[in-house]
Amino acid sequence: MMDLIIQGLILIGLLLSAGMIWYFRDLLSAAISFGVFSFLLSLEFLILQAPDVAIAEAAIGAGLTTAIFILAIRATEKDPEADAE
Amino acid sequence: MNMSNLVRTGAGLLMPFVLVFGFYIVIHGHLTPGGGFQGGAVIATAFVLLIVAHSRETIRERISLGFLKNTETLGLMLFIVTALIALAAGIAFFGNWLVNTGSLFGTPVAFGINPGDLNTGGVIPIMNIAVGLEVLGAMSVIILAMLSVVRGDA
Amino acid sequence: MKQVMTWLVVAVIAGSLLLCGAGLEFGVPAYHDMDDYMIAHGQEETGGNNIVTDVVFDYRGFDTLGEATVLFTAVLGIGLVLRTLAKEDEEYEYE
Numbered sequence: 001m002m003d004l005i006i007q008g009l010i011l012i013g014l015l016l017s018a019g020m021i022w023y024f025r026d027l028l029s030a031a032i033s034f035g036v037f038s039f040l041l042s043l044e045f046l047i048l049q050a051p052d053v054a055i056a057e058a059a060i061g062a063g064l065t066t067a068i069f070i071l072a073i074r075a076t077e078k079d080p081e082a083d084a085e
Numbered sequence: 086m087n088m089s090n091l092v093r094t095g096a097g098l099l100m101p102f103v104l105v106f107g108f109y110i111v112i113h114g115h116l117t118p119g120g121g122f123q124g125g126a127v128i129a130t131a132f133v134l135l136i137v138a139h140s141r142e143t144i145r146e147r148i149s150l151g152f153l154k155n156t157e158t159l160g161l162m163l164f165i166v167t168a169l170i171a172l173a174a175g176i177a178f179f180g181n182w183l184v185n186t187g188s189l190f191g192t193p194v195a196f197g198i199n200p201g202d203l204n205t206g207g208v209i210p211i212m213n214i215a216v217g218l219e220v221l222g223a224m225s226v227i228i229l230a231m232l233s234v235v236r237g238d239a
Numbered sequence: 240m241k242q243v244m245t246w247l248v249v250a251v252i253a254g255s256l257l258l259c260g261a262g263l264e265f266g267v268p269a270y271h272d273m274d275d276y277m278i279a280h281g282q283e284e285t286g287g288n289n290i291v292t293d294v295v296f297d298y299r300g301f302d303t304l305g306e307a308t309v310l311f312t313a314v315l316g317i318g319l320v321l322r323t324l325a326k327e328d329e330e331y332e333y334e
Contacts, residue, residue, distance in 0.1 A: 051118035052123060055110065055118065055127065056122065059126035059130050060126050063127075063133060063134075064126065064129065064130060064133055064228070067228060068231065071136075071137065071228070071231055071232060071235065072231075074235065114289065115286075115287035115288065115293075116287070116288050118291070120291070120296075121296075161311055164304070164307060168300060178300075178301075179297070179300030179304075181297050184284070184285060190286075191286075193283075194282055194283070194286045194287070194288060196282055199288070201288035205286045206285065206287040207285060207286050207287075209287045209293065209297060212296045212300075212303070213292065220310065223310045226318070227313070227317055234321050
């Protein structure tokens with residue numbers, strides 16, 4: 001029963017963070033939301049008894065991909081029209 | 086652009102722990118969940134933490150691109166040479182020529198559920214270390230190469 | 240009208256995919272002879288306690304060699320593409 005509750009919470013969190021990636025206009029916030037999404041996904045893998053995949057997802061999804069996004073955001077300039085909306 | 090002081094201090098504090106965890110995953114790959122690929126990715130994440138938090142000048146002073154490239158090539162060479170030695174030993178390519186010989190990594194393992202011994206596994210620990218070196222080199226080199234083309238004072 | 244049709248098509252495709260998956264039982268693959276063999280003999284044949292690593296590095300070593308090659312090729316391609324860009328900048332010596 002406890003397991004089901006935790007899984008349900010994680011799935012709700014996955015949906016919420018996925019929605020936040022789409023919702024945020026600020027790119028850095030969207031990248032951090034993607035990191036949160038990857039972290040929750042790795043937790044879900046861990047609960048489904050796949051620790052190998054969980055470690056790989058936490059390292060590559062939450063670490064490397066977010067870092068690449070942040071580097072790309074630092075390398076580009078902010079679109080002034082994005083703030084107007 | 087520099088990240089804030091908080092981010093830099095946090096990255097510097099976290100990096101040794103992430104490094105130790107990554108090397109633990111690589112070395113214990115044949116006993117606990119994980120292996121060469123996962124451990125190498127975790128170690129690469131430790132480098133990436135530094136790369137994201139600091140300016141490009143600091144990174145250029147502290148992390149050597151040539152060293153990481155050599156690490157990657159060394160890992161791949163070790164992997165292939167370990168597989169080729171099996172041919173010289175008279176078994177199939179990628180055969181396990183070290184298992185149950187009593188030498189390094191050759192202790193016979195007890196059957197069933199047991200905590201395990203680090204000195205088992207034949208060529209599997211060697212290949213774990215090789216793949217770990219390769220993955221850590223490859224991912225760090227990819228991020229460093231991307232950083233090198235960032236224009237401006239990123 | 241067009242939007243309604245799009246959502247209808249999406250719903251039909253998703254529903255049929257879910258119907259296909261609904262009959263399957265979790266964790267019980269249809270063909271499991273190879274799994275049973277590896278779980279039964281993995282420890283004594285390869286000496287590793289982690290069956291996943293046994294499969295990845297011993298039984299299926301060629302797959303891992305291919306994966307390593309893919310990673311190496313990716314680094315090679317990125318180095319080739321980005322070195323010319325970095326040379327224009329003359330900021331980072333890419334040896």
